[in-house]
Amino acid sequence: MLIKIAIVIVLLLIVGSLxxxxxxxxxxxxxxxxxxxxxxxxxxxxxxLFLLLMLGYYTGVIGHFSP
Numbered sequence: 348m349l350i351k352i353a354i355v356i357v358l359l360l361i362v363g364s365l366x367x368x369x370x371x372x373x374x375x376x377x378x379x380x381x382x383x384x385x386x387x388x389x390x391x392x393x394x395x396l397f398l399l400l401m402l403g404y405y406t407g408v409i410g411h412f413s414p
Contacts, residue, residue: 350403357396364389 368385375381403409 348408350399350406350408354396354399354403354409357392357399361389361392361396364392 364385368382368389371379371381371385400409
């Protein structure tokens with residue numbers, strides 16, 4: 348259950364990072380480094396999410412369960 352909560356939290360952080368990148372893109376007119384940094388954070392969070400999903404699948408916490 349803990350890994351499912353972590354996955355949801357990472358998903359929310361990814362969406363938050365994406366919106367912050369959009370905000371910096373509009374505010375800085377695309378010429379600032381803050382947009383690139385926010386998108387780098389999003390990529391890192393996406394890789395973390397992928398690793399959490401793989402860990403959950405291999406440990407059997409998440410996956411396809413047939414009745």
